[in-house]
Amino acid sequence: MIDRVDRKILSILQKDCTVPVAEIGRRVGLSTTPCWRRIQRMEEEGVIQGRVAVLDPKKVNAKVTVFVAITTDKHTEDWLSRFAELISEFPEVVEFYRMSGQVDYMLRVVVPDIEAYDAFYKRLIAKIDIADVSSSFAMEQIKYTTALPLSYIEDKKE
Structure with a gap:
């Protein structure tokens, strides 16, 4: 299950997956190691399927x-x-x-x-x-994003 901190991590990674883990941890209130463990867990669980560069x-x-x-x-x-x-x-x-x-x-x-x-x-x-x-x-691209909405994730009971 994904909790509030995981959701914050995912939000950061969806915007820019090149943000260093230490910076992600700082933004979500974790030290580097626990933040990295959460990212690794979400990769292993398939929540994070990959990290890519979005091209023009x-x-x-x-x-x-x-x-x-x-x-x-x-x-x-x-x-x-x-x-x-x-x-x-x-x-x-x-x-x-x-x-x-x-x-x-x-x-x-x-x-x-x-x-x-x-x-x-x-x-x-x-x-x-x-x-x-x-x-x-398509005549014009009005909106394009690779970021999925995260507000539908049910919080893990802590």
């Missing part, structure tokens, strides 16, 4: 975001397994979800331009049978 899409030429809605008439475990394996081969796909409702799967794809998306689309449909693909191009 424009500076790495991945400035176009496309939301791709996919419907299929194939609803078997075998088809989904093959589709998931195929999607993992496309580095342009940065998010992949199985959906409820009219759309079966939703992809978030990042590419340099529309021509690159068209090439991605042609490679995708050549490799697997899909009933319908609908693409929506």
Whole structure:
């Protein structure tokens, strides 16, 4: 379980995972060693899945975001397994979800331009049978964060 101190640690790490452990400890009222133990425990428990650098899409030429809605008439475990394996081969796909409702799967794809998306689309449909693909191009990114809300965590009884 995660307590109030763990939640503070997670909040700091979500904003900047390069903050030294001693500084995190100071901010949450712990010495370095107990703070480090908490971080290690949350890593072992899978609460912290990794630490990454968030890149500027424009500076790495991945400035176009496309939301791709996919419907299929194939609803078997075998088809989904093959589709998931195929999607993992496309580095342009940065998010992949199985959906409820009219759309079966939703992809978030990042590419340099529309021509690159068209090439991605042609490679995708050549490799697997899909009933319908609908693409929506993001015109402007209004909000983006990798930080998850922490207010829903139930406090551990101390």
